[in-house]
Amino acid sequence: MSVDPAKNFPVTWEELHRNAKALAWRLVDRGPWAGVIAITRGGLVPAAIVARELEIRVVETVSVASYSHQKQGEVRVLKAPAAVPDEGANWLLIDDLVDTGKTAAVVRKMLPKAHFATIYAKPAGRPLVDTFVTEVSQDTWIHFPWDIEPQYARPIAELHVKR
Numbered sequence: 001m002s003v004d005p006a007k008n009f010p011v012t013w014e015e016l017h018r019n020a021k022a023l024a025w026r027l028v029d030r031g032p033w034a035g036v037i038a039i040t041r042g043g044l045v046p047a048a049i050v051a052r053e054l055e056i057r058v059v060e061t062v063s064v065a066s067y068s069h070q071k072q073g074e075v076r077v078l079k080a081p082a083a084v085p086d087e088g089a090n091w092l093l094i095d096d097l098v099d100t101g102k103t104a105a106v107v108r109k110m111l112p113k114a115h116f117a118t119i120y121a122k123p124a125g126r127p128l129v130d131t132f133v134t135e136v137s138q139d140t141w142i143h144f145p146w147d148i149e150p151q152y153a154r155p156i157a158e159l160h161v162k163r
Helices: 013-030 044-053 102-110
Strands: 007-010 035-040 059-068 071-079 091-098 115-121 131-135 140-143
Touching: 013 044, 013 091, 013 115, 013 131, 035 044, 044 059, 044 091, 044 115, 059 102, 071 102, 091 102, 102 115
Parallel strands: 007 140, 035 059, 035 091, 091 115, 115 131
Antiparallel strands: 059 071
16 A cells, blocks of 8 residues: 655646646637636736737736645635626636635635636536636645746655555
């Protein structure tokens, strides 16, 4: 039997850019879009790329706090989007990841008619998004490029303890 360590999934800037463009390809025929709403902070970079690819000039933010490094706490809305009419109809709501769905549920309640799109989706949060690019297991921790720096990584085999 082996101990299953946390599954780490590092994402490079190039991978993030490619996946954000893939998200834009999935969204291009679903518009026209009135604007993009980025969920801060993780959704800022993907939202900028999607807005550029879809030639959307109106970008809003909704600021939500729930994580402190790898621990999720209570979801707090720090800033609601300022100029989004009609419960978000014809707006894209963009985030990097939907994980447990707690943040997604709060934002969905604020903007129920927005089209919610993420690059990555975990099973617990996946039902809350309309479009995503890649599904990862619930026990995978995604390390985004703005949160990491190059360092030595132990081989997977060393992480398993065999009995």
